[in-house]
Amino acid sequence: MENQKFYYDNKIVKYFILATIIWGVVAVLVGVLIALQLAFPAFNFGIEFTSFGRMRPLHTNAMIFAFVGNAIFAGVYYSLQKLLKARMFSDVLSKVHFWGWQLIIVLAAVTFTLGFTTSKEYAELEWPIDIMIAIVWIIFGWNMIGTILKRRVQHIYAAIWWYLASFLGVAILHVVNSFELPISLFKSYSIYAGAQDAVVQWWYGHNAVAFFLTTPFLGLMYYYLPKAAGRPIYSYRLSIIHFWSLIFLYMWAGPHHLLYQALPEWVQALGVTFSIMLIAPSWGGMINGLLTLRGAWDKVRDKAELKFMVVAVTAYGMSTFEGPMMSLRNVNQITHFTDWTIAHTHIAGMGWNGGIAFGMLYWMVPKLFRTKLYSEKLANTHFWIATLSILIYAIPLYWAAVTQWLMLREYTPEGFLAYPIFMETLTHILPMYTLRIVGGVMFLTGFLLMVFNLFKTMAAGKVEANELSEAPALVPKGARNPMTETIHRWMERKAVRFSIWVFVALFIGGAVEIIPMIFIKSNIPTIDAVTPYTPLELEGRDIYVKEGCYTCHSQVIRPFRWETDRYGEYSKIGEFVYDHPYQWGSRRTGPDLARTGYVSGPMYKNAAWHYNHFMDPRKLNDQSIMPNYAWFAKKDINLDLIPNKIRAMQTLGVPYPEGYDQLAVDDLIKQAEQIVADLLNSGIEIEPTKQMVAMIAYMHKMGGDIEPASTLNNDSHENGK
């Protein structure tokens, strides 16, 4: 058969490598900044653009979509061409993909800083950028599938299956979770409400971890680990088995993010069960990765890239054991809402994603630039700093989590909470937050060593933008012949057909979990006493979303005595039916706010308290780490948008009376004037149209609509005040 000559596109790989390195530094830098803010609130700098609530989404999104995202694309564009003996399907698509993705990242950085956010974690970007992501993502998939279709190698290697599953998984998740109703260019409401929104969000959130941080990186592992070790993968059969089982199981585990919260019991049980099952396919990947190195451990001693990969695969194994354990309800009590989750995500992020990305870069950059790594010694130094930094980061946070949980649930012999004030438990773990900064700074230092090392390497070599190769053309095989080939072979030969099967497996998992929640009313018992937000409260809620308050405060009380004593009656599903989006949060750096509007409850504070607290939390408690929100007293709310917002809410099913959008502004001013009068009694002067007034109205709305089922708790409430 005649050999065909063709060129590999190395330039696009180089671009993605540079983007990975540059955005990686930015993401870690912002991480260090928010770590500083948590220990020393002065690092919020007293201005809105740099406050924690806006910087935290910037850190998480930059890490996931900018650093990890570009690393995926660099790794895929390099390995796909080599594995399939074909140039990328279209140079134009490659370029549009690259520049489109970088534009999205820049827009994300700008809009987060300005406070444009949907508040749905790792899906915070507003609707115009969501649409851009969908388009660029489909271009990536189109380019990838096009390349597979014009390949010169019959067999589709294991790594590529993972790439395909990642493409399909993220596409489905992103679209389903991003259904939102725009009210302006920069503001939209999630079409789902309350518990439904929470389920969709964590179905997305969990699977973003699966299909953005796990499956593509397993694909990278299946290419770059054997390459760097010079050994074939330990068991090709295992790779097939754990691929199918992992993509099928992952879709079902999302509700483990919502245990003990206002969610039907069966949904929680389903999530836990599938989370435990996930250990098996996850460990399949770890075992396959580690055993590939049998007989090659001498290379691990010398090569930094292999060291990084060993730590990565080990961290993957630990995290995928820890994750299922954290989804057990009794363990989840400790780990949820505490720093345990933060430690868990950083073992996975710094260890698994960081390790694979660093290992891949140290192997690929010299290869691509046709030279040697500038300094092996420096790379090894990076390895040791990075590995130690993970421990210095995570161990204090595990410690902090357990300590805080123990303090939160401690009772005195008389039956009162030992630490009724949340602040006391936080103050106790603040030294751990300082240690965490050390871990972050070390990780950043190692990262910068790599940047220096790789730039020196790049300067010494040169990329051959179009690298010549040759391979025989692929003869189409035609229909399946059961006598000579196997089903799996037949399926994987046709990339499109293979994608359809992956889609089917993913879709069944997703549909069964979400469709009932949306369409079955019996899931959400409505409570007659719960009323829609007044226009002023709605405005306050939008400011709450904008400032990212959910990054530190939850709005859902779990049915534990130590939570109901501290925060008030546990949350009911029916209380959240008007919440677009839901605001349950995932981490309590501050106390839960679900019942700040319940006047006789432990969390209620008067208007003057809220005013002073927003102006400077340290005036009321000198240990507080909450940023100042002094601009609430200066900035006006946008009255022009109020009718729009009311109409949008009506579209989403919130029962405002017909034509209420025209009356809403008057109602808003009336309610605002009451709060202004209340504040004036305490000697505070403010205009009714300031953001502060709306925030106070919202604080006084939350959880105030229903009476507790039992009044037995009220004795200890006295204690909490």
Next chain:
Amino acid sequence: MNIFYLLIGVSLFAALIFLGAFIWAVRDGQFDDNETPPRRMLFDDDNIEPEKQGDPIDK
């Protein structure tokens, strides 16, 4: 409410089909060649030197 049972039943059925297909595949010797592909990928860098360039078909 009953739709839950239906949906869970359907999905379990689907899962069993996947499992059945897999067991059948293993018993039937479907995954016979697990040796060539993982080895072949180790040798995909043997590219032609620029001097010996011929007439490439796509660029």
